Amino acid sequence: AQSVTQLGSHVSVSEGALVLLRCNYSSSVPPYLFWYVQYPNQGLQLLLKYTTGATLVKGINGFEAEFKKSETSFHLTKPSAHMSDAAEYFCAVIPSSGATNKLIFGTGTLLAVQP
C-alpha cells in the first residue's frame, strides 16, 4: 500500500533561515503529491501540488517543492523563514493507479520559527 514518510516530527529554524521539510513516498509509480499546511486550530490549506510536468513546483507563501523520482522524494523548501510560517506541514499522496481518490497523509512536521 502507498505510504508517506515525513522525516522529523519537529523542525526548528531561525527567522530568515532556510526551511527544509522532508517527504518520501513508497510507490514505484509516481503518485500525485501534495503539501498542506495547518495553522493552529484551523483546517488544512493546500500549499502546492505535483501532478505531471515540471518537477519544481512553486506554491503559496514562497514555498516550493521538487519531485525527485530517483529518490522518491518531494521535499518542501523556503529560502527564508518568517515567523508566520510556524505551523504543521503535511505531505500527502494520491496513487496514480489503483485507488486514485484516496488522499494519504504523512504524520506531519511541526515547524517552529525562532526570532
Place this chain on the structure above:
Amino acid sequence: NAGVTQTPKFQVLKTGQSMTLQCAQDMNHEYMSWYRQDPGMGLRLIHYSVGAGITDQGEVPNGYNVSRSTTEDFPLRLLSAAPSQTSVYFCASSNSPGYGYTFGSGTRLTVV
C-alpha cells in the same frame, strides 16, 4: 461560496452516546472524505465517497457509519461513542482528487 462546512465545531459526548457530524459542500464536488487527526499520527481516512449513493471504507472505519444521499452532504455517524474516538475530525471534498482536496475547519470531539 462557503466551501466545505462542518458542524458542530466542538462537541463533548458521554461514552455510549450517538451523534452525527455534519459536512456540506457547495462546490458540486463528487468526491468527499472524512479524516480523523490525532497527535503524531497525521490524518487518517475513515470513510470516503465518490458520488451520491457510493461510499467505501478508509483505513480506520470501525465505529463510524456514513451515507451519501446527495452530492452536497456527507454526514459521519458515531453510533456508540468511545473515548478512543476523541479526536479532531475533518471533512474534505474534491472534483478531481489529482488536483487536491478542500478541507473544512474541523470538529473537535471529546468523549468522556
